[in-house]
Amino acid sequence: MAGRTIDRWLRVYADGYDLSGFSRSIGPLIRTYTEADMTCIPDTVKGVLPNHATLGIGTLNGVFDNTASNGLHVLMKGAGVMRTVMIPIGIQAAPAQGDPAYMGQFEQKDYMAETAEGVYATIPFDKSSVRGASLLYDQPWGWLLHAKAAETGVNAANGFADLFTPASTAFGGFMVYQVFAGNGTATLKVQDGTTAAGATTDITGMTSGVIDCATPKYGLVAIGRTATIRSYIRWQIVFGTATTVTFALALVRASN
């Protein structure tokens, strides 16, 4: 779906866990450039050039919940660590293939339990982590290839042309995956092609490798900055010992 939306349809995934059910707000989701003032004496107006980008997801506010194994308190009480985050934004519905997603690897700065009648958890995040898989990309916005759901078979559907770059690009990109559950090993990857039906070619390097999905898994996999991604794209899974895997997969395609 395309159009406007509200936060009700936003989801928060981190390190292989769906935190949405414990989250009350998150953000702002930023892509901000430092500005170098380049104004010279005879210029008619002040001019700037952008320098480094800052990416970040602001602060996650949630309910303090110590549910064993997946409560927000249990998962996030340890600050000072890098989190691999995916924030898909559904458009007037739960996130679906083609919806925008903000993603990256960010340092979790703190974890604070606070009270205001209820007891809440405030979790501020810092900028992108240098411990992350890549510092090559200043684009955090991509789109969902696979919304959170269980799969028991390979993807035989056609690829789709994303809303934003309906043509081949030659500036690389990265994928982020969040595996929430499974019962064995599998490999997640992204395929592309020049036609919808032909989106069957693995994008070189854009694969999770074999992962054991019996426990939550996550990752950011970047390819080269000049790698080509063709017009049509789709998710794909190769089952190893697993027969079912519940995951979300999203792709950032750099456009310059």
Add this chain to the structure above:
Amino acid sequence: MTVNTGRTVDRWISFNVDDNGNVLRTIPINSINGIGLPYDEVDLTAFMDAIKGVLPAHPSCVITIGGPFDTTAVAAVGSLSGSHSVLYNLPGPRSVPLALDVRIGINHAWESGEPTFGITGAATAGFICLDYQYAGGGLYAAKFGVFAGSTAPEWNTTAHA
């Protein structure tokens, strides 16, 4: 329709900016900072002056907008494109700056002859996008500055494209 003169309301303001391919698009906004060219003021008052005296130095132009996060596909200028569809890959360095045009219709949709503020895009003239963020609550925020060495934005009564 004929060109109107008189007062107006913000219902008739449209915000138009190039997309990443330098095609002018109209995007939804619900806020914009004051637009214009404020000049730096250099105080040149001497001790023995009776009053303070100044001269203007460089003007500047920073435009901040906000509005609904929207993934609608891009459309021809004059029809609303999705804000995210245009802005998501706009920030950062670029070789060709962005045309930008704020059009203020006078009690009806803007038409040529009514006020505009902006820069027509050229190889070395225009704006750059310095910030784009999902601000929460279904809203975005974005910031634009003038590209280094560009001509100055101007008030006009014809479109900047």
